[in-house]
Amino acid sequence: MSKYASNPDAIRALVRPEEVHRDVYTSPEVFRLEMRHLFANTWVYVGHASQIPEKGDYITTEIGDQPVLVVRHTDMSVHVLYNRCPHKGVKIASEACGNTGKFFRCPYHAWSFKTNGNLLAIPLKKGYENTGLENSEAVKGLAPVAHVKVYRDFIFARLNDAGESFEEFFGESLSSIDNMIDRSPEGKLVLEGAPLRYMHNCNWKMLVENQTDTCHPMVAHESSAGTAVSVWEKEQAKGGPKPMAVEVYAPFMAPYEFFEGMGIRVWPHGHGHTGVTTSIHADYSAVPGYFDQMVETYGEERARQILGENRHNTVYFPHIMVKGPIQTLRLFKPIAADKTLVESYTFRLVGAPDMLFERTLMYNRLINAPTSIVGHDDLEVYERAQKGLAADALEWVNVQRLYEPGEDHEETAIANGTSERQMRNQFAAWVHYMTLDMEEPARVEAAE
Amino acid sequence: MTTDTLTRLTPDTVTEADLTAFIYREARLLDELRYEDWLKLYTEDAHYWMPAEWQQTDPRLQASLMYEDMLLLRIRVERLAGARTFSQKPKSRAQHLLQAPQVDEMNPGANLFRTWTSFHYVETRGDEKEFFAGWAKHEIRVEEGALKIALKRVDLLNFDAPFGNIQLFM
Numbered sequence: 001m002s003k004y005a006s007n008p009d010a011i012r013a014l015v016r017p018e019e020v021h022r023d024v025y026t027s028p029e030v031f032r033l034e035m036r037h038l039f040a041n042t043w044v045y046v047g048h049a050s051q052i053p054e055k056g057d058y059i060t061t062e063i064g065d066q067p068v069l070v071v072r073h074t075d076m077s078v079h080v081l082y083n084r085c086p087h088k089g090v091k092i093a094s095e096a097c098g099n100t101g102k103f104f105r106c107p108y109h110a111w112s113f114k115t116n117g118n119l120l121a122i123p124l125k126k127g128y129e130n131t132g133l134e135n136s137e138a139v140k141g142l143a144p145v146a147h148v149k150v151y152r153d154f155i156f157a158r159l160n161d162a163g164e165s166f167e168e169f170f171g172e173s174l175s176s177i178d179n180m181i182d183r184s185p186e187g188k189l190v191l192e193g194a195p196l197r198y199m200h201n202c203n204w205k206m207l208v209e210n211q212t213d214t215c216h217p218m219v220a221h222e223s224s225a226g227t228a229v230s231v232w233e234k235e236q237a238k239g240g241p242k243p244m245a246v247e248v249y250a251p252f253m254a255p256y257e258f259f260e261g262m263g264i265r266v267w268p269h270g271h272g273h274t275g276v277t278t279s280i281h282a283d284y285s286a287v288p289g290y291f292d293q294m295v296e297t298y299g300e301e302r303a304r305q306i307l308g309e310n311r312h313n314t315v316y317f318p319h320i321m322v323k324g325p326i327q328t329l330r331l332f333k334p335i336a337a338d339k340t341l342v343e344s345y346t347f348r349l350v351g352a353p354d355m356l357f358e359r360t361l362m363y364n365r366l367i368n369a370p371t372s373i374v375g376h377d378d379l380e381v382y383e384r385a386q387k388g389l390a391a392d393a394l395e396w397v398n399v400q401r402l403y404e405p406g407e408d409h410e411e412t413a414i415a416n417g418t419s420e421r422q423m424r425n426q427f428a429a430w431v432h433y434m435t436l437d438m439e440e441p442a443r444v445e446a447a448e
Numbered sequence: 449m450t451t452d453t454l455t456r457l458t459p460d461t462v463t464e465a466d467l468t469a470f471i472y473r474e475a476r477l478l479d480e481l482r483y484e485d486w487l488k489l490y491t492e493d494a495h496y497w498m499p500a501e502w503q504q505t506d507p508r509l510q511a512s513l514m515y516e517d518m519l520l521l522r523i524r525v526e527r528l529a530g531a532r533t534f535s536q537k538p539k540s541r542a543q544h545l546l547q548a549p550q551v552d553e554m555n556p557g558a559n560l561f562r563t564w565t566s567f568h569y570v571e572t573r574g575d576e577k578e579f580f581a582g583w584a585k586h587e588i589r590v591e592e593g594a595l596k597i598a599l600k601r602v603d604l605l606n607f608d609a610p611f612g613n614i615q616l617f618m
Binding site: 228373380 | 611
């Protein structure tokens with residue numbers, strides 16, 4: 001029997017101001033409702049325009065559990081279409097990316113579609129004469145996703161009509177994407193390098209919450225970052241500059257005071273970021289020539305402003321994280337209540353020295369790969385959490401750190417960097433977008 | 449295997465049989481979890497490389513799963529034994545099944561020897577067991593009378609698939 005479907009009160013009851021019920025992580029029904037409501041009511045990242053530069057280029061991905069393809073049409077516009085032949089249901093494209101030419105052709109019966117989804121041709125069409133095919137869903141072509149927005153080459157889509165405009169949904173949070181782009185001397189990013197793909201046997205929200213959890217690095221990563229620091233200290237006697245890899249690892253061992261001081265900023269609709277004043281990315285060695293390029297493009301004052309913004313992790317609700325100073329984007333793809341595929345993408349700053357992209361790739365493999373020792377630390381605790389939540393003695397998960405009664409998640413605010421306010425902000429948004437289009441239950445007879 | 453310490457090799461005296469035995473010995477040290485001994489098989493400027501792209505040519509400006517120098521490998525080995533390395537409670541174990549290594553290059557003049565080895569690899573931890581298949585390419589030199597690995601490149605058959613944790617060495 002369903003407990004949560006069409007029952008917004010039951011959904012609301014899962015989230016209290018300072019704690020959340022374990023069902024948000026473990027219930028298959030809640031997961032299915034997330035796919036139907038949360039991922040349909042929010043603006044979901046589907047890809048980057050640099051992945052589809054030419055006419056006919058496409059990528060395949062999912063919005064929640066909905067298969068979609070993102071394609072560059074012949075007029076260069078970007079379309080997001082359901083990846084499903086309107087005839088028999090076959091996925092039109094199965095590769096992660098490719099070029100389809102001027103049209104998509106279904107491999108089953110050769111129905112073909114323009115790159116904006118419109119039906120182009122059906123073989124042996126006379127067999128449909130006088131059958132009323134023109135009134136069917138099938139003849140309309142590949143179904144388009146209703147709302148698409150390309151913001152400075154970042155492509156977002158929303159399945160449902162309900163909800164805010166793109167600009168209102170993201171608001172000031174777009175400043176983190178802006179900063180990542182502005183770090184290119186040409187104001188342009190190219191998604192480059194294979195994404196690192198890492199399977200996690202845990203709920204997708206654990207990963208999103210971890211992005212602004214600043215009380216775990218010095219504990220969970222003592223084994224990796226702490227060992228990196230201690231091995232480097234022994235090697236230091238040999239002389240030589242501090243290696244790039246040590247610059248990447250060492251800040252994970254910064255003390256609590258560092259993370260308290262760096263601050264957290266929360267925005268409406270579930271977005272937020274750590275690293276308001278500084279971050280673990282602030283002290284990387286300068287790359288020769290880069291600052292001069294930036295000054296040439298932007299002038300010294302603006303260049304300093306762009307490079308002085310060292311935000312740590314920016315969460316775009318519901319499920320991506322962007323690191324402006326290191327040019328990575330992580331996508332936490334929900335597979336099941338207890339299964340999440342993490343894809344970590346890298347961007348090249350167009351026009352900048354290669355060494356910056358080298359650092360981006362190094363960061364990604366040292367921190368985000370299935371072979372990453374930092375990743376091993378994190379996945380271990382997520383999987384233990386997923387298993388531990390089976391304990392019936394306790395049903396609630398605490399998110400109370402630096403909680404202030406009366407927190408308003410509709411406003412922008414800055415808090416102590418070790419606050420769990422962004423986690424609370426995400427859950428406030430979670431309730432909102434889960435219940436936005438959820439029908440109230442049919443009135444139950446009083447006699448029952 | 450005692451011949452390794454008794455025989456002082458020079459590039460000119462290296463045989464294909466020496467290279468093959470060396471590749472097997474590396475796999476055995478890994479299967480026996482003898483990581484300190486394993487590290488000694490590598491030159492001080494060595495790299496362990498696991499590409500993330502098909503027919504990858506560049507470890508620095510293309511994505512890799514691993515591209516680690518000796519410092520990073522030592523960090524890994526030390527971490528595996530750490531008291532607070534929770535992802536090793538319980539500990540992982542590994543097993544290699546190697547096809548006979550093929551010698552691709554015998555170049556004593558340049559002190560460079562290349563081998564190609566097809567392998568199956570199993571890593572286990574707790575109740576979980578993961579299977580991997582791929583090809584290992586070794587670049588080997590003679591240093592101080594012994595064979596040493598200057599580069600080990602591990603290309604996984606399904607390098608682009610999502611994996612769970614890979615904590616040990618292939």
